[in-house]
Amino acid sequence: xxxxxxxxxxxxxxxxxxxxxxxxxxxxxxxxxxxxxxxxxxxxxxxxxxxxxxxxxxxxxxxxxxxxxxxxxxxxxxxxxxxxxxxxxxxxxxxxxxxxxxxxxxxxxxxxxxxxxxxxxxxxxxxxxxxxxxxxxxxxxxxxxxxxxxxxxxxxxxxxxxxxxxxxxxxxxxxxxxxxxxxxxxxxxxxxxxxxxxxxxxxxxxxxxxxxxxxxxxxxxxxxxxxxxxxxxxxxxxxxxxxxxxxxxx
Amino acid sequence: xxxxxxxxxxxxxxxxxxxxxxxxxxxxxxxxxxxxxxxxxxxxxxxxxxxxxxxxxxxxxxxxxxxxxxxxxxxxxxxxxxxxxxxxxxxxxxxxxxxxxxxxxxxxxxxxxxxxxxxxxxxxxxxxxxxxxxxxxxxxxxxxxxxxxxxxxxxxxxxxxxxxxxxxxxxxxxxxxx
Numbered sequence: 003x004x005x006x007x008x009x010x011x012x013x014x015x016x017x018x019x020x021x022x023x024x025x026x027x028x029x030x031x032x033x034x035x036x037x038x039x040x041x042x043x044x045x046x047x048x049x050x051x052x053x054x055x056x057x058x059x060x061x062x063x064x065x066x067x068x069x070x071x072x073x074x075x076x077x078x079x080x081x082x083x084x085x086x087x088x089x090x091x092x093x094x095x096x097x098x099x100x101x102x103x104x105x106x107x108x109x110x111x112x113x114x115x116x117x118x119x120x121x122x123x124x125x126x127x128x129x130x131x132x133x134x135x136x137x138x139x140x141x142x143x144x145x146x147x148x149x150x151x152x153x154x155x156x157x158x159x160x161x162x163x164x165x166x167x168x169x170x171x172x173x174x175x176x177x178x179x180x181x182x183x184x185x186x187x188x189x190x191x192x193x194x195x196x197x198x199x200x201x202x203x204x205x206x207x208x209x210x211x212x213x214x215x216x217x218x219x220x221x222x223x224x225x226x227x228x229x230x231x232x233x234x235x236x237x238x239x240x241x242x243x244x245x246x247x248x249x250x251x252x
Numbered sequence: 253x254x255x256x257x258x259x260x261x262x263x264x265x266x267x268x269x270x271x272x273x274x275x276x277x278x279x280x281x282x283x284x285x286x287x288x289x290x291x292x293x294x295x296x297x298x299x300x301x302x303x304x305x306x307x308x309x310x311x312x313x314x315x316x317x318x319x320x321x322x323x324x325x326x327x328x329x330x331x332x333x334x335x336x337x338x339x340x341x342x343x344x345x346x347x348x349x350x351x352x353x354x355x356x357x358x359x360x361x362x363x364x365x366x367x368x369x370x371x372x373x374x375x376x377x378x379x380x381x382x383x384x385x386x387x388x389x390x391x392x393x394x395x396x397x398x399x400x401x402x403x404x405x406x407x408x409x410x411x412x413x414x415x416x417x418x419x420x421x422x423x424x425x426x427x428x429x430x
Contacts, residue, residue, distance in 0.1 A: 114427075119427070
């Protein structure tokens with residue numbers, strides 16, 4: 003701990019190899035993010051963690067901390083950037099919150115609230131995407147996928163390599179690594195981190211959707227700025243009493 | 253004192269936002285000292301006259317919706333998009349990724365248990381749009397009030413702020429999409 007940088011006016015020590023996100027998180031400074039989880043290598047996919055570093059916009063999750071850096075994590079301009087990025091995520095998928103089982107437990111929705119997004123100023127693209135309901139206990143609804151890549155990284159770390167991002171640009175899609183391309187023909191389980199780590203309603207454990215009613219869910223209790231990036235606790239499909247632990251990045 | 257004139261209508265919505273507005277309950281009595289309703293389900297007036305504020309629930313799913321919205325925009329000084337359907341099409345927009353002909357054929361021709369299969373074609377019926385679209389794609393919207401539905405408190409708060417001549421602001425903590 004010999005190196006020092008400044009975040010939001012505070013001098014903070016850090017270790018070699020720390021990212022700006024790591025340094026901020028260690029100090030309890032919340033930086034909005036959707037594609038990053040401290041257990042997995044950062045990829046900088048969603049850009050929501052964009053911060054101001056000496057006048058330049060940089061991803062906090064992929065930028066190595068350096069001595070002397072002056073970092074600002076919050077400003078009117080950064081909020082505008084983040085709101086625009088969130089609006090784009092809503093516009094390029096099919097995010098029908100009132101009909102989504104994940105509503106209230108969704109990090110995308112909670113981020114939109116926190117950025118003050120009341121509507122999307124970008125055209126809603128309403129893409130046609132495939133739903134995969136073939137697996138007995140896990141649903142893959144690509145309409146809600148934001149291509150964060152967390153399930154890809156989690157599944158690789160679990161040694162299963164079930165997910166990948168296929169295609170390019172606006173044709174990118176979450177693909178399943180099986181001959182049929184269906185989840186039913188993989189060894190994915192509801193207990194896998196790959197299932198649990200989804201920040202939105204793209205990967206959901208089946209038969210859990212409304213166990214906790216709307217109004218009593220994670221982000222019904224507080225903002226994502228205060229509560230951090232949390233995921234709901236599921237019942238295990240194998241047992242009515244067993245629970246799969248909820249997860250928090252922070 | 254001249255009362256502020258307010259109109260409300262539902263386009264491709266479920267009237268849930270209007271039901272939520274009715275949850276202002278007895279506060280409506282106080283409100284009526286300051287506002288009067290023109291076109292609205294509360295008054296059953298069918299055409300919007302010149303108004304100060306228009307509250308629109310629902311998105312655009314057919315030609316009549318577009319016509320009514322254009323009429324509201326022309327007549328209202330401030331237009332407020334109320335609820336998920338007005339803002340992003342909401343539940344009706346779940347049909348957007350399905351071709352309209354497939355939707356009509358499934359509902360009126362190929363669905364189970366149907367008799368006298370026929371896609372409705374009465375000339376008086378407004379023609380469907382290919383997709384359900386948010387209202388800000390067709391006209392300028394002054395303020396957005398998300399929620400499915402937004403609470404009575406939020407609707408009343410928005411109305412009171414505009415009536416008071418303040419720039420309406422929604423507290424981040426009160427933004428809801430469900």
